[in-house]
Amino acid sequence: MPIKFKDNETALKVNEKTREFLQIPFLHRVRDNWIDIALPLELGESLNRASMRGGRFEALVRGGSIP
Numbered sequence: 001m002p003i004k005f006k007d008n009e010t011a012l013k014v015n016e017k018t019r020e021f022l023q024i025p026f027l028h029r030v031r032d033n034w035i036d037i038a039l040p041l042e043l044g045e046s047l048n049r050a051s052m053r054g055g056r057f058e059a060l061v062r063g064g065s066i067p
Contacts, residue, residue, distance in 0.1 A: 003035045011035050 002028045005011040006009050008030070017032045018037075022028055041060060043050040 001003050001033075001037045003037065005035070008033050 003014075005014060011033050012028050015028060015035050018028050018035065022037065025040055027040065029036050043060070050060070
């Protein structure tokens with residue numbers, strides 16, 4: 001999820017603060033005046049193929065596990 005800030009300095013400060021409440025497996029990084037936050041998921045197959053699984057894929061993305 002990209003989050004935009006007014007400038008690079010603000011993004012850097014927020015990214016430092018982010019370390020206090022986002023823990024592994026979440027990833028975050030500064031990119032210009034943006035912070036990118038990501039949650040890696042193991043799909044067991046390619047993203048293209050997994051996305052064709054409809055409700056199962058949606059449940060995985062929303063809940064972090066396969067029903």
